[in-house]
Amino acid sequence: QQPVQSPQAVILREGEDAVINCSSSKALYSVHWYRQKHGEAPVFLMILLKGGEQKGHDKISASFNEKKQQSSLYLTASQLSYSGTYFCGTEHEEGGGYNKLIFGAGTRLAVHP
Amino acid sequence: DTGVSQDPRHKITKRGQNVTFRCDPISEHNRLYWYRQTLGQGPEFLTYFQNEAQLEKSRLLSDRFSAERPKGSFSTLEIQRTEQGDSAMYLCASSLALGAEYFGPGTRLTVT
Numbered sequence: 001q002q003p004v005q006s007p008q009a010v011i012l013r014e015g016e017d018a019v020i021n022c023s024s025s026k027a028l029y030s031v032h033w034y035r036q037k038h039g040e041a042p043v044f045l046m047i048l049l050k051g052g053e054q055k056g057h058d059k060i061s062a063s064f065n066e067k068k069q070q071s072s073l074y075l076t077a078s079q080l081s082y083s084g085t086y087f088c089g090t091e092h093e094e095g096g097g098y099n100k101l102i103f104g105a106g107t108r109l110a111v112h113p
Numbered sequence: 114d115t116g117v118s119q120d121p122r123h124k125i126t127k128r129g130q131n132v133t134f135r136c137d138p139i140s141e142h143n144r145l146y147w148y149r150q151t152l153g154q155g156p157e158f159l160t161y162f163q164n165e166a167q168l169e170k171s172r173l174l175s176d177r178f179s180a181e182r183p184k185g186s187f188s189t190l191e192i193q194r195t196e197q198g199d200s201a202m203y204l205c206a207s208s209l210a211l212g213a214e215y216f217g218p219g220t221r222l223t224v225t
Contacts, residue, residue, distance in 0.1 A: 002155075032213065041204060041216040042156065087155045089214075100146070100169060101214065103155030 001026060003090045005104035012078045012111045020073040020107045022088030031064055031071040032089040032101060035082075042087060045073075050093065078111045085109070115139075117217035119205050125223045126195055133191045134220045138207030145188050146214060147180055148204040156204055156216075162188060163210065195224045 003024045010018050022031060030049050034042035046057070048064035048071055056062065059076045075082055085108050089101035118137045126132050138145045143164050148156035159178065160170045164185035177195075182188040192199055202221050206214040 034216075041218050044213045044215060047213055089155075100158045100161060102158065105153070106155050 001092075002102055003088055003104040005086075005088060005107050007107060008105075009108040010110070012082075012109065014080060014111055014113055015077055016111075018075045018078060018109060020075070020086050020088075020109075022071045022073070022090070022104055024069045024090050024092075026069070027093040028064075028066070028069050028071075028090050029093045029099070030091045031062075032091070033062055033071075033073050034087045034089065034103075035084045036087065036106075037084040075109070078109075080111050080113065083109055083111045117205055117207050117215055119203075119217040119220050121220055122218060123221050123223075125225065128197060128224055129194055131191065131193045132195060132222065133189055134203055134205075134222075136188045136190070136205030136207075136217060138187070138205070139215060142207035142209055142215075143185065144208045144210060144214075145182055146206045146208075147188070147190050148206065150202045150204055150219070159190070192222075195222075197224050200224045 003022050006021045032047050033045040036042040050066050062073045064071045085106040087103050087106045089103045091099050120135045124132055146161040147159040150156045158171050159174055160180050162182040165182050177193045180190045200223050202219045204216050204219045206216045208214045
């Protein structure tokens with residue numbers, strides 16, 4: 001039931017773009033995205049609810065494809081501060097918004113000058 | 114809003130000892146979650162509370178683990194008879210119902 005994240009790791013130069021995917025085998029109610037830097041707690045980025053919406057702030061945005069049960073996180077014009085491990089947390093539809101999050105194994109992103 | 118706090122930040126204990134961790138959530142948040150995270154993995158769900166009620170507990174959690182949230186405020190997580198496999202980062206998070214979860218800094222447990 002754990003969502004599958006791809007790729008496992010990405011190396012970028014400053015200014016390059018990246019896409020991180022999160023796929024589930026079960027119908028999803030929501031997808032939550034977090035970024036975690038080494039030795040720190042995960043930091044909330046955004047939530048997407050079923051309905052195929054897209055969200056974003058600054059140069060980080062995400063989409064949720066309900067038909068594919070997949071969410072993608074888009075990082076554009078990457079900055080050094082974007083480095084870290086990105087996790088998606090998925091909530092299954094059967095919970096209707098009252099279920100726990102199940103996190104993927106993470107995607108490690110390194111941005112170099 | 115001072116964020117989620119956890120205490121202690123680090124704990125080293127010998128195998129077989131009991132340990133207790135504390136989490137203070139964001140004050141207006143009615144939900145509180147406990148997770149465990151090992152190196153290279155995402156947070157693994159342990160249990161969660163809505164106010165003072167414990168609504169779900171992971172089936173992976175042995176009977177040595179217990180959590181409480183008296184009066185719906187702070188929460189404690191106790192591990193009895195610790196084993197080396199319990200070594201991990203223990204994360205607490207809080208949220209409003211249907212909202213984003215905000216994580217605390219975690220308690221790193223090392224069992225020797």
